[in-house]
Amino acid sequence: MKPINVGLLGIGTVGGGTATVLKRNAEEISRRAGRAIQLRMVADLNTDRAREVAGEGVEVTNDANQVVCHPDIDIVVELIGGTGIAKDMVLKAIEHGKHVVTANKKLLAEYGNEIFARAQEKGVTVAFEAAVAGGIPIIKALREGLTANRIEWIAGIINGTSNFILTEMREKGSDFADVLQEAQRLGYAEADPTFDIEGHDAAHKLTLMSAIAFGIPVQFSKAYLEGISKLTSQDISYAEQLGYRIKLLGVTKRKANGIELRVHPTLIPEKRLIANVNGVMNAVLAKGDAVGQTMYYGAGAGAEPTASAVVADLVDVTRLATADPEHRVPHLAFQPNQMADLPILPIEEIETCYYLRLDAADRPGVLADVTRILADAGISIDAMMQKEPEAGVDRATVIILTHLAVEKQVNAAMARIEALPTIHGTVTRIRVETLDN
Ligand SMILES: NC(=O)C1=CN([C@@H]2O[C@H](COP(=O)(O)OP(=O)(O)OC[C@H]3O[C@@H](n4cnc5c(N)ncnc54)[C@H](O)[C@@H]3O)[C@@H](O)[C@H]2O)C=CC1
Ligand SMILES: N[C@@H](CC=O)C(=O)O
Ligand code: NA
Numbered sequence: 084m085k086p087i088n089v090g091l092l093g094i095g096t097v098g099g100g101t102a103t104v105l106k107r108n109a110e111e112i113s114r115r116a117g118r119a120i121q122l123r124m125v126a127d128l129n130t131d132r133a134r135e136v137a138g139e140g141v142e143v144t145n146d147a148n149q150v151v152c153h154p155d156i157d158i159v160v161e162l163i164g165g166t167g168i169a170k171d172m173v174l175k176a177i178e179h180g181k182h183v184v185t186a187n188k189k190l191l192a193e194y195g196n197e198i199f200a201r202a203q204e205k206g207v208t209v210a211f212e213a214a215v216a217g218g219i220p221i222i223k224a225l226r227e228g229l230t231a232n233r234i235e236w237i238a239g240i241i242n243g244t245s246n247f248i249l250t251e252m253r254e255k256g257s258d259f260a261d262v263l264q265e266a267q268r269l270g271y272a273e274a275d276p277t278f279d280i281e282g283h284d285a286a287h288k289l290t291l292m293s294a295i296a297f298g299i300p301v302q303f304s305k306a307y308l309e310g311i312s313k314l315t316s317q318d319i320s321y322a323e324q325l326g327y328r329i330k331l332l333g334v335t336k337r338k339a340n341g342i343e344l345r346v347h348p349t350l351i352p353e354k355r356l357i358a359n360v361n362g363v364m365n366a367v368l369a370k371g372d373a374v375g376q377t378m379y380y381g382a383g384a385g386a387e388p389t390a391s392a393v394v395a396d397l398v399d400v401t402r403l404a405t406a407d408p409e410h411r412v413p414h415l416a417f418q419p420n421q422m423a424d425l426p427i428l429p430i431e432e433i434e435t436c437y438y439l440r441l442d443a444a445d446r447p448g449v450l451a452d453v454t455r456i457l458a459d460a461g462i463s464i465d466a467m468m469q470k471e472p473e474a475g476v477d478r479a480t481v482i483i484l485t486h487l488a489v490e491k492q493v494n495a496a497m498a499r500i501e502a503l504p505t506i507h508g509t510v511t512r513i514r515v516e517t518l519d520n
Pocket of ligand 1: 092093094095096097098126127128129145146147162163164165168186187188189213214217270271272273274383384385386389
């Protein structure tokens with residue numbers, strides 16, 4: 084059978100890994116796909132490096148337009164990143180009737196509704212396994228493997244760079260900036276690494292998983308996000324003393340009045356498997372009503388792990404190329420005319436447990452004031468720890484773990500606590516997920 088011709092846009096970290104895997108495993112891949120999948124054209128601004136990485140027999144250009152318009156190209160693989168030229172080229176490829184494979188979570192989290200609708204009209208597929216949790220086949224699991232279930236919630240460590248930073252800080256006491264540089268050197272970080280450390284990248288991925296899990300449009304602009312840049316080693320250490328690890332966690336949950344969609348540093352009990360996912364590794368927990376909790380673990384970033392997902396999509400698209408477009412797996416798992424209109428809840432409406440750290444005057448009655456404020460707000464305390472003040476300091480650090488509470492009530496209680504004359508500065512608040520049901 085005639086080979087499938089691939090046109091690759093961007094041959095950097097993931098593009099390079101894709102070229103390597105396609106070449107190294109060509110025979111296995113063709114046995115699985117039913118025909119050869121060959122890299123036919125590459126577009127990259129750095130044509131010298133592109134020629135070197137792509138190898139002989141591959142046409143190289145610095146103009147992505149030439150690839151997406153070329154009549155011989157069957158599938159366009161977009162690995163440039165961002166929402167500039169990448170968006171234009173993906174839409175143009177669709178207009179030209181090409182299937183698209185992309186690892187670009189930012190593009191799909193922000194413009195996915197438009198892109199999937201256009202692809203549907205043109206009868207082509209946009210595959211994006213590499214866009215969420217790198218090499219872990221999580222899109223396939225959520226969209227196909229769990230299709231019998233009413234999914235209740237998903238929680239995941241889905242940014243390799245920030246997990247690598249948190250792990251190195253906790254295990255080696257490394258400096259935040261040094262570890263970030265190392266993550267960049269290893270090719271884990273986004274072109275702008277603030278996307279990693281401030282939670283944007285994780286929120287892009289969570290937005291895609293949420294859409295697939297609940298059959299809702301992608302709504303990145305409504306996601307709540309908070310990164311790891313303000314986390315202190317003090318909180319990492321106190322959390323450990325209480326039996327927790329702090330992770331940048333993405334959580335999306337079905338509630339009676341809508342969907343929670345949030346990314347933030349989170350205390351997780353250290354006995355949970357996911358609390359022990361370290362370095363660049365990612366893990367996603369998905370709870371279905373029939374199957375219960377399932378967990379998916381693997382490398383979330385890096386050249387070949389991500390290429391593994393890109394090439395898997397190439398094989399899938401090759402297999403599907405001959406299937407009637409109406410009967411392919413829908414882009415967001417649910418049929419396009421069956422999407423639900425569930426609202427994304429504002430962060431004030433979410434319900435979780437909380438870690439609160441405060442600096443209190445070391446005097447009798449202070450803790451009673453704090454606990455009364457919490458009780459008045461209907462917030463019950465699960466655990467409390469007081470650190471004795473250092474010599475010559477008249478303030479003690481108090482850490483409180485709460486039971487489940489609604490965020491707006493916690494905010495109101497925090498404001499009242501901060502207004503007490505015996506409390507110094509602001510209250511530090513980190514959300515806690517026990518992930519037990
Ligand atoms: N690095 C990783 O571990 C992962 C990356 N991703 C996503 O994969 C995509 C690519 O990421 P990386 O490979 O890390 O980026 P990269 O920066 O290593 O590679 C991008 C390539 O695109 C080329 N490029 C830039 N503008 C171009 C243009 N106008 N025309 C043609 N080529 C152009 C660059 O020269 C570079 O070779 C991004 O969307 C990223 O978010 C997804 C999962 C993991
Ligand atoms: N920058 C991302 C790369 C993969 O999506 C990460 O660190 O996870
Ligand atoms: Na994946």
